[in-house]
Amino acid sequence: MRKKLVVGFVTLVSAFILTACGNDNKETNSHEDMDMNSSSEESMDMNHSGSGEVPEGLKVAGKPTYEVGSQAIIETDHMEGMKGAEATIVGAFNTTAYAISFTPTTGGDRVTNHKWVIQEELIDAGEETLEPGTEVTIEADHMEGMNGVTAEIDSSEQTTVYMIDYTPTTGGEEVTNHKWVTESELSAK
Secondary structure: OHHHHHHHHHHHHHHHHHHHOOEOOOOOOOOOOOEOOOOOHHHOOEOOOOOOOOOOOOEEOOOOOOOOOOEEEEOOOOOOOOOOOEEEEEEEEEEEEEEEEEOOOOOOOOEEEEEEEEHHHEOOOOOOOOOOOOEEEEOOOOEOOOOOOEEEEEEEEEEEEEEEEEOOOOOOOOEEEEEEEEHHHEEEO
C-alpha cells in the first residue's frame, strides 16, 4: 500500500511539474519556456535538478554580482514555484546565454524560446556570439530530447549565468544545481 501511495504521489507531482513548465509564450518567461500550442506536456521531461557538472571551457566569473554561497531572490518564472524563491548561488560563470527553439529528438511538438543554453553547451560553436537564426547542435540535457538536437537560436545575451539551489515557493523538494538563470533574473535578498 505504501509503495502504491509513493508511486501515485510521484506520478501526481510529475504531472504537476510538467504542467508548470508550460507558458503562454510571453517573452517575459524564460529557461524552460514552451508554447503550449506547440509543445506537448507528455513529451517534455524537465530536469530541474542537475549534477553540478559544468561544460568544459566555461569560465568562472571573477567578481559576480552574486557570489558563490550567497543568497538571492529569483525574479523569473522558468517554472511554477520559482519566482520569489530564495536561491543559493552554487556557481557563477561568464558566457553567452541563448534562447533556442527546437523539436525534441524524442519527437513531439516544437519547443520555442527555451532559455537558457550557454555557448559551451553548443557543439563546435567557437567563441563568437552566434546570430539569431543560426542552427546549432545542443550538448545539454535540460529536458528530455534536448541533448544532440539541432536548434535555432532565437536570441543571445552576454552575461553572468548562475547555477542555483532553491526550494519552490509552492513547496516540495529542494531543486539543486539548476542551470541556468541570468544575472538579470536575480535580485538581492
